[in-house]
Amino acid sequence: MIGVGKTRSLELHRKVGLRLRARREALGLKRSEVARHCGYTNLSKGARRIAHREQGQIGPLLHEDRYYELLQLDPHQVRAELHDVAALQTRIDALGHDCLAAERALLRTNAELLLAHAETIAADSRWRGVRSPVALLRILWMGGGPVPLGALVQAWQAGALVASSEAFGPIYLFEGSGSALSGAGSCWGVDRTGTARRVSGSPVRFFPRGASGPWRERSAPSAWSLADAVAALGGRAACSHFHLLDAHARPIGDPIARYNPVSGRLALPH
Incomplete structure (x- = not known):
């Protein structure tokens, strides 16, 4: 799995490292x-470098050509493969950022739809347990994480996680972090027009004191994505498969990655 947002950049290199270990x-x-x-005189240090390489951390080695010679490998072939892996990783990372942007746009443009169907969402676990990587609240000293769709919409309906703005009206918050003590932090939300708005302050400032915030909700995750939930309510949802494109923007072969909204990650095909 390749992380979205905070990616695990060693994932693709790890497969190369495992093959180097198997060869040794x-x-x-x-x-x-x-x-x-x-050529290491400090064998412990050298062995650690070898171990890191076999775990996917392909860093420099002393007399690296000797390493490939001992393992009976073509250094040019291995380096070319590592170059290709790095290029693919860059592409996957770019897709991850695009995917998050698309997920935020999906939530923004369908916030009114979700509010209008708040009772349906609360009553059905398929909607209630939907996790989205952009519906994320983190509170210092209190924890947090992805907020289930049911808990988020119920909070909005109750007037919580809603900031007031004279210029834009109510702003429905879905993403943010901050301190529970000082109230410092920042949040992102959406106004009635579907426009993203940044709001100063920790998410706890927009929730009744002493109440259990939606970031504490631990309902069972749904197999549905946010796109599935929106589509089932009659909204428009985006595709979650990502292809390499040719010069005419046509997909080439099978998807190189599929987005998993439950985990918030891009998965490489096996």
Whole structure:
């Protein structure tokens, strides 16, 4: 799985590292032996470098060509593969940012629809348990995380997590972080026109004191994505599959990644 937002950039490199480890073990070599062959006088330090490389952290090695020579590998081939992996990782990261932007747009443009169907969402676990990576509240000292759609819409309906603005009217908050003690922080929300608005202050400032906030909700996750929930209510939802495109913007082959809204990540096909 490739993370969205805060990505785990070693994921693709880890597969290369595992193959390097398998190669070393197939040759019956210990990490300390490889480190000695690479010219390390401090074998513990060298062995740690080898271990990091086998975990996917492909950092520099002392006399790296000796490393590939000992493992009977073509250094040019391995480096070319690592270059391709890095290029694909960059592409996946870009897709992750695009995916989050699309998810925010989906929530913004359908906030009124969700409010209009608040009772339906609360009554049915398919809607109630929907998690979206952009419906996320983090409170210092209190924790937090993804907010289930049911808890979020119920809070809006009750007038909580709603900021008032003379210029824009009510702003329905769905993403933010801050302190429970000082109230400092910032939030993102959407106004009646579907426009994103940034609001100063921790999410706790927009919820009744002493009440259990929606960030504490632990309902069972739904298999539905936000796009599924919106589509079932009659709204427009975006595609969650991502392809490499040719010069005419046509998909090439199978999707290179699929977005999983429950985990908030892009998954590479196996």
